Amino acid sequence: MKSDKKTVLVTGASSGIGLLVASRLHENGYEVIGTSRNPEKHQGKLPFKLLQMDLDDPQSIASFGKQLFGHIKQLDVLINNAGYLVNGLAEETPIEFGKQQFETNFWGTIRLTNELLPYFREQKHGKIITIGSLLGLVGLPNVSYYAASKHALEGYFKSLRFELSQFNIKVVMVEPMSFKTNIGESATVAEGTMGDYDQFREKIIAYTRKTFDDAPEPTPVINTLLRTVRESNPKFSYPVGKGASIVLLLQHFAYKVFEKSILKSINASK
Numbered sequence: 001m002k003s004d005k006k007t008v009l010v011t012g013a014s015s016g017i018g019l020l021v022a023s024r025l026h027e028n029g030y031e032v033i034g035t036s037r038n039p040e041k042h043q044g045k046l047p048f049k050l051l052q053m054d055l056d057d058p059q060s061i062a063s064f065g066k067q068l069f070g071h072i073k074q075l076d077v078l079i080n081n082a083g084y085l086v087n088g089l090a091e092e093t094p095i096e097f098g099k100q101q102f103e104t105n106f107w108g109t110i111r112l113t114n115e116l117l118p119y120f121r122e123q124k125h126g127k128i129i130t131i132g133s134l135l136g137l138v139g140l141p142n143v144s145y146y147a148a149s150k151h152a153l154e155g156y157f158k159s160l161r162f163e164l165s166q167f168n169i170k171v172v173m174v175e176p177m178s179f180k181t182n183i184g185e186s187a188t189v190a191e192g193t194m195g196d197y198d199q200f201r202e203k204i205i206a207y208t209r210k211t212f213d214d215a216p217e218p219t220p221v222i223n224t225l226l227r228t229v230r231e232s233n234p235k236f237s238y239p240v241g242k243g244a245s246i247v248l249l250l251q252h253f254a255y256k257v258f259e260k261s262i263l264k265s266i267n268a269s270k
């Protein structure tokens, strides 16, 4: 029997945005299932159920898909949140780091979505909310592979939204600016290896550190996610963060002004 209580699956619910949104949804009466690569680490500490799922392992995604409906009777919303960051100047970042960034952020997210789509199609309703990034709409130095993986998600889900509208499945992207979570601490950082970049690298490392240090708590992201979960007819794109709309306007209508202001801030960093 289907219940009136909406069920939401949040990937990467052990930390940061995923943990906060899963907890808020639980407090608001939703049935919540979260995922982690190591759920045993968090056993008994969270108010919602945490299941094992590793985006890098197709087997783990497949077996997660099989066991999920042993734990819940219906699924209304999937929040694709799990992901991580590769930091480093583009030329200095080993291609393997870039491939791994895509394996997790892009391919893992697509695999998991595909695992659940037959269920959503059959029930003829559902919502897929993916956490992209403002870096999926804008490029910045030191995050080339991360930005590329998030741009790829934007393009993929923009196309998918057209294909799924006939099944009453809504597709949404939430694109946060920088917010305080564990993303900086768990980032993979490429070593500086090329002398030509020494000066710029020093500045960009200082700029990145300041961005993390000054980042606000992710409350606006959680509020936006709750809103997109509730809305019956959501838009595709929800950029979140102070100044996000200005950044997007500048990039579309005054790209050189945008570039100059970013380079000015980087050059002023110490």
Ligand SMILES: NC(=O)c1ccc[n+]([C@@H]2O[C@H](COP(=O)([O-])OP(=O)(O)OC[C@H]3O[C@@H](n4cnc5c(N)ncnc54)[C@H](OP(=O)(O)O)[C@@H]3O)[C@@H](O)[C@H]2O)c1
Binding pocket: 011, 012, 013, 014, 015, 016, 017, 018, 035, 036, 037, 038, 053, 054, 055, 056, 081, 082, 083, 084, 085, 104, 131, 132, 133, 134, 175, 176, 177, 178, 179, 180, 181, 182, 183, 184, 186, 215
């Ligand atoms: N914080 C920001 O400023 C910001 C800005 C824009 C977008 N985002 C996006 O927001 C999402 C959440 O990040 P966060 O900032 O909350 O970072 P976080 O605190 O580091 O949390 C990342 C979550 O993803 C999970 N995860 C990481 N790699 C995984 C993998 N291979 N398979 C399965 N789960 C994996 C982690 O779970 P386990 O380690 O337990 O497996 C953890 O719960 C990410 O997609 C990130 O790109 C963050």
